[in-house]
Amino acid sequence: MTLSAPIIQAGDWAFIAENAEFLVAGLWVTIKLTIASILLGFFIGFPAGAIEVYGRGPVKWAVETAGVIIRGIPIVVILVYVFFxxxxxxxxxxxxTLGLGLRGGAYQSQIFRGAFQSVSGGQMEAARSIGLTRLQAIRYVSVPQALRRSVPGFQNEFTIVLKDTSVALVVGLSELLTRGNDLYLQPRGGSAVLEVFLLISAIYFVLTFVTNRSLDLLNDYYAIPGGNDT
Structure with missing residues (x-):
């Protein structure tokens, strides 16, 4: 009786190792795109979340409506619309970056909205009672606490944005997953499909794990004493 060839071939791993630089270039694009998209989402989502909680009139309505619309559109459609x-x-x-950042901002606005709403109204009233204006009370009382309480929400946000970078292939961006597809489509890579996707999955897992554990440490460091009681 003859044994079948192992599913994972040593020669396939050797082929991947020979093309490591090709994959690393895609990994670097993925990391840059993730960071840039999250930062853009922050600069959109933070003020949007504040407006949803403390805003009034047409501005609040416009921000809320825009957020609902953007969150309801698939990311592929957003990217196609932005680029083409x-x-x-x-x-x-x-x-x-713009497409992922806009979508990320719409979701981050809800993270910050919840964080702002978690600050008790009594703190705002106390701030006003000592002479602070409404804007000063928001700036000095609500914003510092909202930023600290929003850290856990960024674990999910980072994971979502990281995975969604793979959708950037629709605009021709050669990130990690796209380069993995290109790699096994090469003449010598036809049998390395499993190995390529195992490696890419492991890279995504490591990026997610390291970032989430870092955010856990950041959350513990900046946790508000007795914050759950306010």
Whole structure:
């Protein structure tokens, strides 16, 4: 009786090792895109969350409506619209950053909305009673606490944005997953499909694990004493 060839071939791993630089270049694009998208989402989502809680009139309505609309549109459609319809930029990286950042901002606004709402109204009233204006009370009382309480929400946000970077292939961006697909489509890579996706999955897992554990430490460090009681 002959044994079948092992599913995972040593020669396939050797092929991947030979092309490690090709995959590392895609990994670097993925990391840059994730960071840029989260930062853009923060600069959109933080003020949007504050407006949803403390805003009034048409501005609050416009922000809430825009958030609902963006959250309801698939990320692929957003990227296609940004790159091919609006043609904001000819650079796929910045088009992907804008699309992911807009979508991320819509979701981050809900993280910050919840964080702002977790600050008790009594603290705002106390701030006003000692002479602070409404804006000063928001700035000095609500914002510092909201930032600290929003840290846990960024664990999910980072994971979502990291995985969604793979969708950037629709605008021609060659990130990690796209380069993995290109790699096993090469003449010598036809039998390395499993190995390529195992490696890419492991890379995504390590990035997610390290970031989530770092955010756990950050959350513990900046945790508000008795914050759950306010």
């Amino acid at each position: 319809v609006l043609s904001v930029t000819n650079d796929p990286f910045w088009a992907a």
